[in-house]
Amino acid sequence: MTDDRQDKEKVLQLPEEMRDVPREVRNVLQPSPLGPESRLKFRCHKGVSCFNACCSHIDIVLTPYDMIRLRQRLGITPEAFLYEFAEPSTLTKGQLPVALLAMDKQTGRCPFNTPEGCSVYEDRPVTCRYYPIGMALMHRQEASRNEEFFVLIKEDYCKGHEEPKEWSVAEWRADQGADLYDAENREWFDIIVKRRSAGDMVKSSLPLSEFFYMASTNPDEMRRFVFQSSFLKRYTVDEATVAAIREDDAALTRFAFRWMSSAMFGEEGAVAVRPEAVQEARERRAAKAHAAALERVARAERGEADAYPPVDEEDEEERQG
Ligand code: SF4
Ligand code: SF4
Numbered sequence: 001m002t003d004d005r006q007d008k009e010k011v012l013q014l015p016e017e018m019r020d021v022p023r024e025v026r027n028v029l030q031p032s033p034l035g036p037e038s039r040l041k042f043r044c045h046k047g048v049s050c051f052n053a054c055c056s057h058i059d060i061v062l063t064p065y066d067m068i069r070l071r072q073r074l075g076i077t078p079e080a081f082l083y084e085f086a087e088p089s090t091l092t093k094g095q096l097p098v099a100l101l102a103m104d105k106q107t108g109r110c111p112f113n114t115p116e117g118c119s120v121y122e123d124r125p126v127t128c129r130y131y132p133i134g135m136a137l138m139h140r141q142e143a144s145r146n147e148e149f150f151v152l153i154k155e156d157y158c159k160g161h162e163e164p165k166e167w168s169v170a171e172w173r174a175d176q177g178a179d180l181y182d183a184e185n186r187e188w189f190d191i192i193v194k195r196r197s198a199g200d201m202v203k204s205s206l207p208l209s210e211f212f213y214m215a216s217t218n219p220d221e222m223r224r225f226v227f228q229s230s231f232l233k234r235y236t237v238d239e240a241t242v243a244a245i246r247e248d249d250a251a252l253t254r255f256a257f258r259w260m261s262s263a264m265f266g267e268e269g270a271v272a273v274r275p276e277a278v279q280e281a282r283e284r285r286a287a288k289a290h291a292a293a294l295e296r297v298a299r300a301e302r303g304e305a306d307a308y309p310p311v312d313e314e315d316e317e318e319r320q321g
Contacts, residue, residue: 187257
């Protein structure tokens with residue numbers, strides 16, 4: 001069988017949401033999807049001959065909670081973190097902007113990798129926690145929650161697969177602390193999955209990409225937007241939430257994605273527009289239409305030829321039959 005044919009067959013065996021990963025990544029994914037109770041043999045420790053081999057030349061998408069934990073550990077601002085440790089990228093499907101963990105330009109190694117292992121181990125990103133498992137989410141219209149899929153990643157150099165220790169996927173996730181990260185990132189994942197399913201169907205006056213990147217990477221900027229603009233006049237936000245998002249970056253981040261979900265995908269109940277703000281917006285639109293109508297009449301009375309919008313003659317003939 002040719003390489004191309006083998007590759008196509010492999011793509012079809014993967015969960016749909018994992019089919020658009022680059023070919024070199026696909027090559028190390030085991031085709032059968034795993035569920036929470038699927039079993040794997042794996043252990044990583046300092047004694048393996050490949051120790052540290054996996055911490056270089058990798059694309060690690062930083063989730064919002066990854067960055068919150070890393071910033072807290074390093075004691076630096078969001079701007080300093082982005083400058084020193086991140087580089088911008090875009091998710092293939094859905095075209096949303098994300099931050100990747102920047103590898104060292106000279107060595108290609110992760111900046112947190114040391115001869116003794118990971119220097120930020122307790123706060124390492126969720127991708128590092130999951131390894132050697134890859135996780136994808138899929139949104140079904142009829143389901144209230146996204147469905148999770150897992151695949152085993154098997155790279156030749158990784159000797160952890162030869163260790164006898166056995167786990168279920170659920171046990172591995174809990175052991176690595178990935179559950180907490182998934183819970184904190186749920187709203188972020190939700191937007192990615194919905195955007196991927198809806199594609200260009202999403203029409204909104206909200207510049208999703210800018211807000212998505214701001215909320216993902218920079219809670220200081222997001223907080224300025226919420227508290228220093230007319231945001232709290234426009235949206236109903238209860239007092240407990242206002243108090244939480246004023247102080248707590250994780251609460252603010254979850255809130256920001258819930259707001260985007262309401263604004264972009266019309267989800268009710270997440271962050272509602274105040275009734276008076278809706279009425280004000282209607283009145284503003286009516287006033288604008290009224291002013292435009294008066295302007296058109298005035299221009300027509302002055303004999304201006306383009307006072308009214310042009311009518312396509314063919315369409316008009318068709319309409320009149
Ligand atoms: S390559 Fe595998 S076993 Fe080796 S250090 Fe990395 S995760 Fe552990
Ligand atoms: S953050 Fe830690 S575990 Fe993840 S790639 Fe860097 S050194 Fe390795």
